[in-house]
Amino acid sequence: MEPMHESDSSRRLPEAVMIFGCGYVGRALACRLLREGVRVGALTRNAETADELSALGLDPVITGDLDSTEWATKLEGDWPAVVNCVSSAGNGLEGYRKSYIDGQQAILDWAGKRRLSRYLYTSSTSVYPQEGGLVSEDADTSAAGPGGQLLLEAERLLVNASAGMDRHYILRLSGIYGPGRHHLLDQVRAGAVIPGRGDYTLNIIHLHDIVEVMVRLLAVDAPAPSGIYNLSDDMPAHKATVMAWLADQLGVAAPVFDPSQVSPRLARRGGRMPDRVIANGKIRQALNWAPHFPDFQAGYTALFED
DSSP: OOOOOOOOTTOOOOSEEEEESOSHHHHHHHHHHHHTTOEEEEEESOHHHHHHHHHHTOSOEEESOTTSSHHHHHOOSOOOEEEEOOOOOSSHHHHHIIIIIIHHHHHHHHHTTSOEEEEEEEEEGGGOOOOSSEEOTTSOOTTOOHHHHHHHHHHHHHHHTGGGEEEEEEEEEOEEEBTTBOHHHHHHHHTOOEESOSOSEEOEEEHHHHHHHHHHHHSTTOOOOSEEEEEOOSOOEEHHHHHHHHHHHHTSOOOOEETTOOOHHHHHTTTSOOOOEEOOHHHHHHHTOOOSSOSHHHHHHHHHHO
16 A cells, blocks of 8 residues: 655755666655656666656656766756665676766766755665664774675765765665565565574665655755765564564465575675664654654555555
8 A cells, every 4th residue: 555645735846856776766756756746857777667767757768877978968957956876787896886986976977067956875774884783874884895885985975075065865775675675575475495594683664765755855945964864664673573474464384594595695794694773863853754664564564455
């Protein structure tokens, strides 16, 4: 069931928003902005995706690699707000560098020739190496893994180039789920043995809540100061607890965890996932915001209803 959006009658959004990397999050944001009368453009690597975005009403939709300079020659008009929610181009760390570092720099080179009202960049809570406790935005990230270091470098590029922007925001997202993206549900339905352990805290955030925060930050009168914000729900739980609840809702046996197996994601994490809680208090206070889906039960119940 699609959650109701609060009234935006008093919220002044930019006339136009350019979204770079219009995938799962970017497309949802674009649809929300279009419904509110905002002109939305996009850059995507995929020609098929470009056709779909054009059909939704985005204009222009440019097909190309973010790290190139060619797209900038095709982007005309005034774009007071920018959202960079690009995903990795694949090919391991080289893909990370291509998408997150070189791509960020390409946007900033283009943005340097104009005055931006807003620049939003979606990073990840994977930059935090911490094990245990509550992890806030001021946590030490110096021991982040190779992928996390590249994300941090992309964040620094934005901060260093932010003088020509009214506001810039870095959103460190927890694990994303929502309509059409429910990997945990698929695992439970498949009855698969899950690589790794289930006794670590699963920090997640529903797509709807990501988009709601992004829309609020894009508003001309957004109260939040520039900076880094974690985006995660209110009540994270151990993965085993989440999976057992999902299995119960589906009427199937709870999945089995196998610590001897290592998935690609686990391999990137050194063979295990950290057990910690991502704090969301900073964004809650800055925007006087609370997630529509405060915990996994609320979010997945909505998916079941869909």
